[in-house]
Amino acid sequence: MGSSKPLQLIQEDMNVFKKLCAVAGFALAGLAFAPAASAQEAPDALIKRLSTEVLETAKNDKEIQAGNQKRVLELVEAKILPHVDFQRMTALAAGRFWRDATPEQQKQLVNEFRTLLVYTYSGAISQIKDQKMDFKPMRADAADTEVEVRTQVLQPRGGDPIQLNYRLEKLPSGWKIYDMNVLGAWLVETYKGNFAGEISKGGIDGLIKTLSEKNKRLAASAAKTGKAS
Amino acid sequence: MGPAIRIMMLVAALALSGCATTHPQDPFENFNRAMFRFNDAVDQAAVKPAAKAYKKLPDFVQTGVGNFFGNLEDAWTAVNNLLQGKVADGMSDVMRFAVNTTMGLGGLLDIGTEAGLQKHREDFGQTLGKWGVKAGPYVVLPILGSSTMRDTVVLPVDIQGDPWHHVYPVHTRNLGSVLRAVDQRAVLLDASNLVEEAALDRYEFVRDAYLQRRQNRVYDGDPPSSAYEFDVGPTAASSDSVSGSPGATSVTEATSSEPAAGAVVKVEQNGAGGTSVNGAAGETKQ
DSSP states (O other): OTTHHHHHHHHHHHHHHHHHHHHHHHHHHHHHTTTOHHHHOOHHHHHHHHHHHHHHHHHHOHHHHHTOHHHHHHHHHHHTGGGBOHHHHHHHHHGGGTTTSOHHHHHHHHHHHHHHHHHHHHHHHTTOSSOEEEEOOOOOOTTOSEEEEEEEEEOTTOSOOEEEEEEEEEETTEEEEEEEEETTEEHHHHHHHHHHHHHHHHHHHHHHHHHHHHHHHHHHHHHHHHHHO | OHHHHHHHHHHHHHHTTOOOOSOTTOTTHHHHHHHHHHHHHHIIIIIHHHHHHHTTSOHHHHHHHHHHHHHHHHHHHHHHHHHTTOHHHHHHHHHHHHHHHHTTTTTTSOHHHHTTOOOOOOOHHHHHHHTTOOOOSEEEETTTEEEEHHHHHTHHHHHHTOGGGGOSSHHHHHHHHHHHHHHHHHHTHHHHHHHHHHOSSHHHHHHHHHHHHHHHHHTTTOOOOOOOTTOOOOOOOOOSOOOOOTTOSSOSOOGGGOOSSSOSSOOOOSOOTTOOOOHHHHOOOO
């Protein structure tokens, strides 16, 4: 016992030294590859940038203000989709049923869920009139690979601000959103019940079918707003 | 607490007729779903049309109504904040009430928010939650909508704490209550349309969102975060190889490599069939 302690200390020293080397190496590498913006962008900066861009575009685009949902969909797809990990989001919402799904089913499920979320999110954005965003300071360590970013939407009519939080994960390609919280309710948690209910009724295929039918209905109503403008 | 006991007994009696449910916090699911449908019917028949008509009123009227009743809420919120030991928030609410009532023309103007005093919403149910009383099962009340066992039991307390409850004559009080309800419904019109679009099963969606939100409010936006069950972890960017291993952390389809080629969501330009999306039409699920 007493004699192995020095060995442990030496090993710990080696580990620390290795870590220092690694960190130094990464730091140098980071400096060398600084232009890789998305990999470097901090999660709260990313959310701030995205939110501001989306808000500004929604407010200033006359088509969007007139109710053209197709434009909103384009906006969401261009600006937001690349920063969301729909795979993980779908898997989390499916919970214990995810493992039971075949890869083909998983792929379909991800696609349908993503489509649904895009429609829903676009619906929310098309209601933007003159809201403002408030970005709260992020409470996370620099070494965290999963963080929560908190923002608020301030209503023009006063009253309660709408809480809007994001959970992001760190990937080599940059931070990605995998869950979202509106007014205190997390998306994944809220859809879990819906998913479980559908799966218990008709299996995973039943869920995919329900989602796909819903998406068709949403597509039809979005097409109408496009023509209307 | 006569009415509360009666409510509890009603809920318990109807719950005994329920069958096995899937949600751990919803043992009264049958009763709740029935009440949800009832509330929906009342909403479609009376409240929603009234709210839509109300929305046609000039903005300053709607804002005034909202501010007036919001101001009355601030008084009870202040009491609850103090009961929860949040002295700074409680004093801020007292200030809000004072400022808005005097300089805000009896509450019609919300000067407090402009002065930087953020609006809080606290009720006795949240106070009990703060003191450690768990929410209990989900309960859908007639007309009033989503609630929990804890909040339902203390509803009489919250009613007593509502300054408008003490207004006489009763005729005026009732008119005011209706106006307040319509105003609140009007504020939620857009949100409820969104829920109709987003939800697969509206009852479950509303329930799960409500329970989270309620917990969130008890903790003032900072609930203890829970881990995800069956977390697959981040999706690693990979090639198109299909991996069939269960529970794998990197299954197909790197989202980062999704090209912008072709919109994910194809908005059909023709052949949409002219079918209108009606919220009621989508609500066929039990």
